[in-house]
Amino acid sequence: MEAPLCILSAAAALLGLINHYFFRNYEPSGANVPFLLLATQPAVLVFVGGASFTSNNNTRLLYYTYAYVVFLCSLCLSIVAYRLSPLHPLAHYPGPKIGKVTKLWGLWKAARGYKYLYHKELHDKYGPWVRIGPNEISVIDAPAVRQILSLGGLEKSRYYEAGRHEATPPSIVCLSGDAHTAKRRVWNRAMTPAAIREYEPLVAKRARQFISRLREQDLDTASGVDVVRWVDLFALDLMGDLAFGGGFEMMRDGGDVDGLGERIRGFVKASNLIGQVPWTINTVQKLPQVDRTVQEFNAFGQNLAMRRMKNGAVGTKDLWYHLADEAGVEKEIPSLENSAADGIVAVVAASDTVASTLSSVVWFLLSNPGCYRRVQQELDSVITDGDDPFDATKHQELNFLSACINETLRLHPPLPSNGTRQVYSRQPDRIIAGRVIPSGTTVSTPAYSLHRNPDYFSPHPDKFLPDRWLGDSRFDRHDTSAFIPFSLGPSNCVGQKFAKREMLMVLCVLFKSFDMRFADGFDGEAWPKGMQDFFVVTRGPLCVKLTPRHGDSINM
Known part of the structure; x- marks a missing residue:
């Protein structure tokens, strides 16, 4: 090798090591500067070397290429060696080597929608504490999870900022500390027992429409009725009423004519994937397509908010009444933009999570005929012909149905992976349940894996057994x-x-109105395999044969 090339090799390799040391000790908050430095440093090295590195103009391109290859190889090898070495702060946490080396592996799992299953496999293999990324661990040790999430625990990670455009105010999802406490005070008023009673007429109205639209379908077709589709439409219509005074009429139209549901799911999926690598959020959001998507979604929320302010509530005091502080309780009235951001959070969070759980309850009960019969028997004994199925006092007697809802939430949690918490680089190491969480570590607490941990739910932690919620002694x-x-x-x-009140009201009237079974030819056993986790859960069609039970004898 020629002397200039040897010098260039050594210089480029050293430059790679210096970059690794710098970025490891001074973690960037964004990707713009690192990408710029990585793209230009080898070229600068060759340029500064001048005649020492390039004997003539014909070989200059070769030297530039060589410098980039050596620089990147040195940088990557240094990163890999460090992340797999005993010197790494998370070296004592077990986990797959590919996960320790690169976050891109976790990003790929998240992009496919099955990260929650991947985490479950890792915990089954490695135990309750698993290293799933270069600087990330997943925890399903219950005392540790409670300490991580409770007051005084770890802060929210930057994952939650992925869906917010820099020009819009942060919603309650993004906030932490005193700002979150102030925002939470408004939300708490919106979810008091008295406030929830105000919402019940809106739930009942939409639930009646839900049952009515199901009755209008061709119930004799072999393909059946897609419960997931109609539950999604119901949930979006209801949250449109609550959060923005109406405007969604998807059940009436028989579909998502304006593509709102797809827009929401697309936004949540994009935000979830961007949030997997938080330090790239600011850079990725500047990409034209991403920037346009986020801005359009936020503008959509503000348009809904302006319409609600102009037209007023659908009926009694709705959720917007509290979020916008129309009662004038707060010292400072929230801005339209702030209230719109929280209204959109309500629509996204409440519609997808409730719809997901309602669909899963139906699937679990149809997959377990004995449990389904017990639910119907309980409903028939508690809510007799002529009773109001929306009477909340009656719902308190539905112990087995409530147990079925809890068991569904355990096995199919609406947020299977949850968001993440973090010990930021500026903070000292934390001790959680006797274990050191080093500074700069992101922590996941996946509900799907935790809920199926045999240390907390046994026997048969993966089976749908509602009796475990009724004090059955068989469950040790x-x-x-x-x-x-x-x-x-x-x-x-x-x-x-x-959410629990809404689910009880809808399930009561649904199971009182229809006998159900899987549609002919529908593979009910395979349905959960289509559940994908993009923070919230997307589901495939759930085709069910409906047979009216009581006609119009229920007080609808």
Whole structure:
């Protein structure tokens, strides 16, 4: 090798090592500067070397290429060696080598929609603490999870910022600390028992329409009725009423004419994937297509908010009434943009999560005929002909149906992977359940894996057995501290009580109105395989044969 080439090789290799040391110790907050440095440094090295590195103009391109190859190889080898070495702060946590080496592996799993199953496989193999990324661990140790998520635990990671455009105010999802506490105060008022009672007429109205539209379908067709489709339309119509005073009439139209549901799912999926590599968020959001998608979605929310302010509520006090502080309780009235951001959060979070759970309850019960018969028997004994199926006092007697909902939330949590928490680089190491969480570490607490951990739910943690929620002595382990379908702590789902009320109301009238079974030729056993996790869950069609049970005898 010629002397200039040897010098260039050594210089480029050293430059790669210096870059690794710098970025490891001074973690970038964005990708713009790192990408610029990585793209230009080898070229600068050759240019500065001048005649020392290039004997003539004909070989200059060769030297530039050589410098880039050596630089990138040195950088990558240094990164890989460090991440697999005992010197890495997470070296004592077990996990797959490919996950320790690169976050791109986890991104690929997330892009396919099956990250929740991947995490479950890893925990089955390695235990409750698993290293799933270069600087990320996944935890399904219940005491640790509670400490991570509870007051005084770890802060939200930058994952939650992925769906917000820099020009729009942060919603409650993005906020932490005092700002989150102030925003949460408004949401808490919107979800008091008194406020929820105000929403019940809107739920009942949409649930009646839901049943009516199901009755209008051709129930004699062999292909049956797609429950997932109609539940999705119901949930979006209802949240449109609550959050923005109406405007969605998807059940009336028989479909998502304006593509709102697809727009929401596309937005959530994009945000979820961007959030897998948080330090690239600012860069990725500047890409024209991504920037346009995020801006259009935020503008959509503001248009809905302006229409609600102009037209008023559908009926009584709705969710917007509280989010916009129309009662004037707060010292400072929220801006239109702030209220719109929270309204969109309500539509996205409440429609997808409730619809997902309702669909899964139907699937579990049709897959377990004995449980389905018990639900119908309980409903027939508690809500007799002429009773109001929306009477919340009656719902308190539906112990087995409530157990079925809980068991569904355990096995099919609406957020299977949850968001992430983080010990930021500026913070000292944390001790969680006796274990050191080094500075700069991201922490996942996947509900899907935790809920199926035999240390907390046994025997048969993967089976649908609602009796475990009724104090059945056959279940020697039933630790509800490991049950987190709505997360925990100050950032738990503020709408969980309303969600349970809504699910009971809808399921009561659905199971009282129809006898159900899987449609002819529909592979019910395979249905869960189509569930994909993009923070919220997407599901394939659930085709069901419906037979009216009581005609119009129910007080609808």
